[in-house]
Amino acid sequence: MRAIAIGAFDGVHLGHRKIIETLVASENESQKQKLSAMIITFEPIPRAVFNPNFKILTTIDERLNCFETLNVNEVLVVPFNKEFANITAEDFVRNYLYQKIGFTKLYIGFNHSFGKNREGNYDFVKKINLPETKIIPCEPIVFQDTYISSTKIRNYLINGEIENANMFLGRKYSIAGKVVKGKQIGQKIGFPTANIIVNNQSKLVPKNGVYSCEVIIDESKRTSLKGMTNIGYRPTFYDNSEKNIEVHIFDFDEDIYGKQIEILFQRFIREEKKFDTSDDLIEQLFNDKKNCLSR
Numbered sequence: 032m033r034a035i036a037i038g039a040f041d042g043v044h045l046g047h048r049k050i051i052e053t054l055v056a057s058e059n060e061s062q063k064q065k066l067s068a069m070i071i072t073f074e075p076i077p078r079a080v081f082n083p084n085f086k087i088l089t090t091i092d093e094r095l096n097c098f099e100t101l102n103v104n105e106v107l108v109v110p111f112n113k114e115f116a117n118i119t120a121e122d123f124v125r126n127y128l129y130q131k132i133g134f135t136k137l138y139i140g141f142n143h144s145f146g147k148n149r150e151g152n153y154d155f156v157k158k159i160n161l162p163e164t165k166i167i168p169c170e171p172i173v174f175q176d177t178y179i180s181s182t183k184i185r186n187y188l189i190n191g192e193i194e195n196a197n198m199f200l201g202r203k204y205s206i207a208g209k210v211v212k213g214k215q216i217g218q219k220i221g222f223p224t225a226n227i228i229v230n231n232q233s234k235l236v237p238k239n240g241v242y243s244c245e246v247i248i249d250e251s252k253r254t255s256l257k258g259m260t261n262i263g264y265r266p267t268f269y270d271n272s273e274k275n276i277e278v279h280i281f282d283f284d285e286d287i288y289g290k291q292i293e294i295l296f297q298r299f300i301r302e303e304k305k306f307d308t309s310d311d312l313i314e315q316l317f318n319d320k321k322n323c324l325s326r
Contacts, residue, residue, distance in 0.1 A: 032059055033105070034066040034136040035128065036169075038143050039076045039181075042088035043097035045201045046172040046179040050138055051101045053169070057136050066135055067104045071128075073111040079233060080111055086235035088181060088188075088204070107132070120146025120155055129161050137164065141171045142180070174199065191238035191299040203245065203295035206234055208276070210287050216268055217279060220309055222316050224261070224277035225287055227294070236276065237296060239263040239303045243323040245295040246280050248287060257281045259323045260294055266305035267312050281320065298323075 034057035040047050057066040072094060079085045089097070091108065098106050109115070118127075123146050128134060137156065145151040153168040171178040179199045187196035188204060196204050206229055213226035225246075229236065239262050245255040258280040264272045278294055300322055306312040 032064070032066050033069045033132070033134045034138065035069045035071060035132070035134040036138040036140075037071045037128075037145065038140055039078070040070070040072050040089075040094055040097075041076055041181045042184050042200055043094055043101075044179055044181065044184060044199050045174070046140070048101065048201060049172050050140060050169045051098070051103060053167075054138055055102050055104075059135055068102070069105040069107065069132075069134075070098050070103050071107045071109060071132075073109050075111055075233075077111050077116065080113060080116070085233070086185070087231070087233050088184060088200075088235055090231045090234060117147050120151025121159060122146075123151065124156055124159060125161065129164070135164060136167055138167045138169055140169045185235060188235055188237045191240055193237065193242065193296045193299050197296070203297060204237070205293050205295045206236060206276070207291060207293040210290050210292060212288060213275070213277065214268075216265070217277065220313050220316075222279050222313070223284070224279045225292065227276040227278065227292065229276065230291075236262060236274075238299075239274075241300040241303070241319055242296050243298040243300055244278065245297065246278055247293040247295070248290060250291065250293070255295065256283055257324065258283075258294075259300065259319055260296070261303070263303035266303065267309070279316075279320075281324070 034054050036050055036054045051070070055068040057068060058064060059066055074091045076087055079087060095106060128137065139153045139156060143152065153166065157166050177183065184196050184199045193204065208227035208229040210225045211228050213224065217224035242260045244258050244260045246258045247253060247255050258278050260276065260278040262276050263274065265275060300319055306315065
């Protein structure tokens with residue numbers, strides 16, 4: 032017997048985690064038997080199917096890693112497309128979830144809707160009246176008088192409010208990518224950087240600027256190094272540059288070209304700025320490093 036929760040779970044933030052923790056702890060009340068916890072999620076995230084410019088907080092691999100950490104027994108990843116979106120909410124619940132998969136409990140988030148025209152929600156499913164099942168509404172998690180949601184986290188990142196985003200996520204927001212050769216300007220001014228090509232181009236990159244961060248190079252060891260990341264166009268050296276993500280790792284001089292690294296954002300340090308001279312930039316970079324190491 033299963034307890035199921037459905038959703039995009041983009042970010043797997045504190046609100047999602049509360050649902051999942053309740054799901055994992057589910058029991059069949061009549062038999063006092065622990066239920067198998069199952070997450071049903073979608074790939075790609077439904078909003079991204081209808082809006083090609085939509086940026087995600089977590090890739091499917093990141094979501095799966097979070098589910099595993101939270102001790103979810105089963106995860107079903109449903110391929111999402113416009114054809115699937117036309118399935119009615121009742122058909123999805125009755126024929127897909129209830130008859131094909133089977134569940135005793137179904138948890139539905141306070142703002143989660145699904146099915147054709149997004150008609151499916153807690154009240155809708157409750158009216159279907161499926162035998163020997165319990166439909167459970169999940170209340171929102173409130174932090175500092177604000178509902179935690181993926182949309183709010185997304186807006187925090189767009190505005191560079193990393194610490195607020197991290198509080199809602201319950202962990203540091205991160206991006207992963209491959210280290211590629213850049214113009215090596217950082218090397219010439221004493222601040223060598225690893226230039227990153229983000230693995231998933233749909234992943235939301237925070238606002239341009241300088242950030243305090245941690246860097247993980249060896250995924251198997253999960254050893255983090257301190258550093259600072261610059262996101263932007265390097266206006267001191269270029270008038271028309273492509274957007275760039277580069278990280279300077281403190282007290283580190285190994286060759287990591289071609290390797291995968293993960294950047295975990297801690298704090299927003301300052302806006303991107305065009306400096307009059309390289310010396311002015313170098314002075315600022317020393318101040319940035321000092322700021323990053325201050326806490």
